[in-house]
Amino acid sequence: MNIQIILAGVGGQGILFAARIFSQLGLKIGLGIMGSETHGMSQRGGSVVAHLKLGAYQSPMIRAGTADILYSFDEKETYKNLKFLRRGGLCFVNLVSADRFDGKILHHLENKDITFRAYDAAGVALKMGVIRSANIALIGYSAGTGLLPFHYKDLKNVLESVSRTNDLESNLKAFETGFREGKKTL
């Protein structure tokens, strides 16, 4: 299995942590891991993007037009990173509703057979009182949709193993909440 994932957003949204979940998942299911991350100045509120390639890859960067999945934790960062998605790819965005997204672009994505799903992960996390777990809620949601090539159980196990003790409970709660919402779209 070869899968390329882009995780995008702004500094402070836990993008590197989300990337860690998928890299550990890859390791768990026996895939090679390659990827690259933004560190340094951009972490101060600038654009942050992580590339993750699971399978037989040599280079840490994903080429435009070849990514299988895009997770975006910020609406505006989504637009900048859509170019990475391949025809038929998946796009999960932290956004109140798809109506808020640019209509022309949505239509274009449709023409490229790209599945676009908006989920109010930040709203859910805010309601839970742990705004930092919006990233986990979005991943949980994506798992619920049944569109991912990963097993729910593997993802959850990995989340348990990489979460800090203090965050474990809220992370699992965000994941489960997102998962249930995702399932409703089936």
Place this chain on the structure above:
Amino acid sequence: MGKGEDIRVLLGNVAIARGIIEAGCHVMTSYPGTPSSEILPAAVAFKKELGLDTYIEWSVNEKVAFDNAMAASWAGKRSAVAMKQVGLNVAADSLMSSAYTGVIGGMVIVSCDDPGPHSSQTEQDSRFFAMFAKVPVYDPSSPQEAKEMVKEAFELSETYQIPVLLRPTIRISHGKQSVKLTPPEVIARPADFKKDPGRWAATPRYRFILHKKLNETLSQIQERFEEESVWNYEVGSKREGPLGIITCSVSFAVLLDLLEDLDIKEAVNILKIGTPYPLPQRRITDFISRHKKVLILEETDSVIESQIIDKSKVWGRLTGHVSIQGELTPEVIHEILSDVLRKLKISDLEMVKDEYLEKLVKELELPVRRPTLCAGCPERPAFFAIKRALPKAIYPSDIGCYTLGLNLQAVDTVIDMGAGITLASGFYQAYHQDKNDIPIVATMGDSTFYHSGTSSLLNAVYNNARFILVLLDNEITAMTGMQPTPGIGVTAEGTEGQKIPLEALIRGCGVKWIKTIDPYDIEGMIQLLKEARQYTKSEEGGIAVIVARHPCIIHYQEALGECRIEVHITDECNGCRYCVDYFECPALRMNEEEDRAEIDRMLCVDCGVCVKVCPRGAIVPVEL
């Protein structure tokens, strides 16, 4: 996974640290800087995990780090020093000289390059620096390879008694890969410095002899690099062909994925070079002779290409086939390859660029998301006060989070570490010569001041310069990921070191006017700046230093403690944008529909500082 194999997903810098530890390195030093900052903390973590007694220190700057590591090597131990590429400029004096004197125990210099650049002031290529200094270079193409190269670099360094440079680019340093770990070597090396003045204290006459010896050593190393090795090898099924590509570092990896992806592996042969200096010339000449044209793909500059003797068949940066600046991203390499394959009539690749999507996104006119000081950052009110107190001053600044004072129009220059003060004294003297006394407010962070502020400041005092220096002391090296400073006296390993307070250093530099304030007190800060300006103008005056001290809001999460002030915006707000444009806190934003400012609760940390910012007093504490 084999039995007992330890495979972990590691950041390239962590893999490099692991290589340093696995090689049995005894002493490691560093000064933080993106993209190198994660190496030293990872070495500390491995040391602790494995129960080793490696000596590891954050040094106050790169030259200091270099010399400390070198001394350990001269005493027979293995040592490593890590820095970013512009840090190597600071350590250049030591580097140049160390190539002549050589080393005893293996010494590896890690200098991380930043093609792009993503987080640096230049795109300089450390391989050129190594060539300039005449030290061998290893150029890794993956985190795993970086780890293995570090280990060989130690061996090479020890065998030939020469310091060796490892040059990862940012995509290797911040790349992630599943990496196979091995247990560390244990090498007993009690410190044993053998006096040899003709070498360690060589005068120019002996330097000539050392230079000759260095050149002989380099020839021997070049011979070794000519041999078939895991660093230098060919990829491709045929020996000959119309197009050969010589490549290195991450560009090699990008090329492999691209050829696989486009299913054109048969179209080209590749020569991968992991040791760009001294360059295995015979290997290169032989490869070129078997191809009609040879393309060179390397970052950031033309180090391999420049060294090739007969360039008649070579296409690269020097011939304009590859851009002479910027990163070789997969898209860029795709484009170069398509052009070259078309020119040579080998194949016509379909470019999959989605131009329509690009056009649609462009039409949205998305704002460029510039980095900004965090909500609650104490540097923001300091800059705000500077701008308010002395709006017409020149503002020389420096490298760190506070570079982002740019956004508050309170930073005019950012050139290199320490230049906030040297430019201030330089500007002063330039105007003073014309009998013009202009206000100058320099800003510098605590870590930068410890790095290279003292020599700048004492020079300014000595030569009677007059300006205001605001030292932004957040008690940590924040931008690069929270490394400790001498100001808090905590060492790299988290143990207690000697505390060296900023005020004592400033006094030691001869400054007589020193005041300390918490910049959260904006009005107090404005008042102090005005007093400081008076002092710089008074007959007995001189340089005035304000230490604006408040802990980094990110690192010391508890810093606000009981002092949290939740605020809200009242109907007094008339949408003047003053707070959004001039205070520029990410937690304050405009609600364009209602034409008024609002608070982003997700980002606000309740510092309450903005209460003093609104000209109409519309930002007020929430009544409990």
